[in-house]
Amino acid sequence: MSSRALRQPLSLRLTSNIFLALWCLIAAFPIFWIVVMSFKSPVDAFDSNALNVIFGPATLGVGKGLSLLDIILGVAVIWATIVIAKKTLPPMVKSYSKPGQEWFGWVIGVLVVLVGFLVVFFVVLPAVLSVLNPWFGPLGRDVLGLTTEHYKTVWIDRGFSNNFKNSLIVTTGVVTVSLTVGTLAGYGLARSGSTLAFWILIVALVFRALPHSVLVAGYLPVFINSAEWLAPILGDNAPTLYGKPFAVIAVLVAINQPFTIWMLRSFFQNIPAELDEAARVDGCSHFQAFRRVIMPVMWPGVITTGLFSFLLAYNDFLVTALLLDAQNQTMVPAIVGMFNRETTTTDQVVAVAAAVSITAPLIFLVLIFQRQIVSGLTAGAVKG
Amino acid sequence: MNFRTFAAFVGPSVFMMLLFIAFPLVSVFQQSFYVTQPIYETVEKETCTPGFVTQTCVTEQVSQPKLDEHGEIITQTQYVGLQSYRNVLEPERAWRAISDGSWNVLSTINFWKALRFTLTFTLITLPLVVGCGLGIAILINNAARSIRGPVIFISLLPFIITPVIGVLSINWLFRGDGILTAMMEWWLNRDIALFAQAWTIEVLMMIYRVWHVAPFAAIIFYAGLQTVNQDSLESAVIDGATRWQRLKYIVIPHLMPLIIFVSMIHLMDSYRVFEEIVGFSSQGYVISLQWLTFDYLTPDQAGNRSISRASANSMLTMIGVVILLILPLRRTWRDHKGGH
Numbered sequence: 001m002s003s004r005a006l007r008q009p010l011s012l013r014l015t016s017n018i019f020l021a022l023w024c025l026i027a028a029f030p031i032f033w034i035v036v037m038s039f040k041s042p043v044d045a046f047d048s049n050a051l052n053v054i055f056g057p058a059t060l061g062v063g064k065g066l067s068l069l070d071i072i073l074g075v076a077v078i079w080a081t082i083v084i085a086k087k088t089l090p091p092m093v094k095s096y097s098k099p100g101q102e103w104f105g106w107v108i109g110v111l112v113v114l115v116g117f118l119v120v121f122f123v124v125l126p127a128v129l130s131v132l133n134p135w136f137g138p139l140g141r142d143v144l145g146l147t148t149e150h151y152k153t154v155w156i157d158r159g160f161s162n163n164f165k166n167s168l169i170v171t172t173g174v175v176t177v178s179l180t181v182g183t184l185a186g187y188g189l190a191r192s193g194s195t196l197a198f199w200i201l202i203v204a205l206v207f208r209a210l211p212h213s214v215l216v217a218g219y220l221p222v223f224i225n226s227a228e229w230l231a232p233i234l235g236d237n238a239p240t241l242y243g244k245p246f247a248v249i250a251v252l253v254a255i256n257q258p259f260t261i262w263m264l265r266s267f268f269q270n271i272p273a274e275l276d277e278a279a280r281v282d283g284c285s286h287f288q289a290f291r292r293v294i295m296p297v298m299w300p301g302v303i304t305t306g307l308f309s310f311l312l313a314y315n316d317f318l319v320t321a322l323l324l325d326a327q328n329q330t331m332v333p334a335i336v337g338m339f340n341r342e343t344t345t346t347d348q349v350v351a352v353a354a355a356v357s358i359t360a361p362l363i364f365l366v367l368i369f370q371r372q373i374v375s376g377l378t379a380g381a382v383k384g
Numbered sequence: 385m386n387f388r389t390f391a392a393f394v395g396p397s398v399f400m401m402l403l404f405i406a407f408p409l410v411s412v413f414q415q416s417f418y419v420t421q422p423i424y425e426t427v428e429k430e431t432c433t434p435g436f437v438t439q440t441c442v443t444e445q446v447s448q449p450k451l452d453e454h455g456e457i458i459t460q461t462q463y464v465g466l467q468s469y470r471n472v473l474e475p476e477r478a479w480r481a482i483s484d485g486s487w488n489v490l491s492t493i494n495f496w497k498a499l500r501f502t503l504t505f506t507l508i509t510l511p512l513v514v515g516c517g518l519g520i521a522i523l524i525n526n527a528a529r530s531i532r533g534p535v536i537f538i539s540l541l542p543f544i545i546t547p548v549i550g551v552l553s554i555n556w557l558f559r560g561d562g563i564l565t566a567m568m569e570w571w572l573n574r575d576i577a578l579f580a581q582a583w584t585i586e587v588l589m590m591i592y593r594v595w596h597v598a599p600f601a602a603i604i605f606y607a608g609l610q611t612v613n614q615d616s617l618e619s620a621v622i623d624g625a626t627r628w629q630r631l632k633y634i635v636i637p638h639l640m641p642l643i644i645f646v647s648m649i650h651l652m653d654s655y656r657v658f659e660e661i662v663g664f665s666s667q668g669y670v671i672s673l674q675w676l677t678f679d680y681l682t683p684d685q686a687g688n689r690s691i692s693r694a695s696a697n698s699m700l701t702m703i704g705v706v707i708l709l710i711l712p713l714r715r716t717w718r719d720h721k722g723g724h
Contacts, residue, residue, distance in 0.1 A: 020524065020526075024539070028541060185393060187393055202713065209652040209709055215405060332549070335549070339552060
């Protein structure tokens, strides 16, 4: 690139790009495929012919499908939304929000765009198209089988929204608590070069390697019998910790803590120590220095670490499956239950739709926070 | 920073780790020597079936759990020493199997079966992850700047996806006449059942794991590639080094610390292999150490969890973690001492 000596011959560049395209295909294909499957009738979704899965003749047969016109207008709406979000939204947020409170403007702006998109895409567009389709002859005829009934089954009939709510509670709790506790510890560890700090980090590293099932084996008997041994302290209304979301939050925070403090420590080490020393010279205590000088500049690192805490809590299967009872079940154990229990293909496609529902937020997360995730991965590696 | 301030900052975190990681470890260690069981009593029970003229009555000895006044089962906890470990390891049978050299008998014991799979899985995926990661990183680094962003976005997807869902999505491609199985059948012109024997399931699990972890390795190596010294690369070209030699003598030594880091993380994570077993529902054929603990902890049909066996199995799993960590910890310790 920069120098002539390192320039590569065309054939090499071509081969390299072909392999890169192949990798992208491998990386995205399974995810793309479950998205496609989730919109088809069971016969199509599990057809051994790939083309049948994509075009869905059986789904078309029962009258569920999209015409060319539907596809064109749908893509247009999505494209318009992306353009608005990228080009129009930032200046509007800047001009309407007070300086210093721009994040609030962003929240409102994103919400407005999101709601607008949902209304146009799912309410206005189908109404308009049902009028337009008969007028356009061949353009208006259904060509691509597509049905959203599995999503309706999952979210409305199977009560997946309840699992979603539980996941939301657990992840929010884990992210908030583990960041609060971890930020303080990470700062303390980064600024202290003592042997004790070193040993805490080493022990944390050992804890990170522990299989989670080992820890759960330790919690289970204690949690199940907790009403008994908590009774002397809390009296008769001592809670049974088993099955309670807050107990799972505490457990996940602790499991996540070793990783969190390592990562935040490496971020705090990148903030020059002169900053808080200057504040100390001006008469601040350590806590005041932390609050007034470090807190305003620490957010990039904290957001990145928060993303990884979110992933841990959101993706966890083992801890939530063993420690939560049926009515507090989160999404991932719920879907494993669906997948293992049911054998008809209809039920399998419903499980696929549930899987896509779980994955969609993650894809948006990468879309928005790609830079932070990459920087988080590399920060841990360079220091670790 | 004096000790008091340091303790105030670090205290909450250390407290949580002690309460929820260190304490459970101690209690697991203790539990592995005790067994909690319902107390059984033998009762004479007369069961009568109505018959003509006289009833037929049978008296038999039935053993049933003792109940307390609330109608709940009374349990007692008993010190059993190493019995739980013996139950998990089955040393006599295992030893006989080893001395006979018959692998099939050994693999009927869950623990050894799980250990065998966990180790093979870890050791086979390790070089594949490092190799694929390095390859993808070099490919991304070769690509035009404008497409790197989208490529990294796509690469992150397998890494970020919920592991259980990732496994399921691979599973659905192959299960029954899934499209990829159908494609292989068409290509090889024979019938293929991928979920009917252990080794094909293991291969699928490894494919999944490499697919899932290679992006992580790739992104770290890609960051490392940005800092390779361009001057030494150029002088190598002038000295007549081929591409392969440049990769071998300049790039890989430069990336070595990152390769060690990725290998460490991968060893820790793949030793805990678990989601693959759940997602492929392969417990009939392939199990792993962590899955075994999970299985002991899941209530059986009578609602009992074999906590004691789970604890013994956990402690045995821990031995592996310790062995895994000795080398890197010694290195960190030396670095720490050297740094002062």
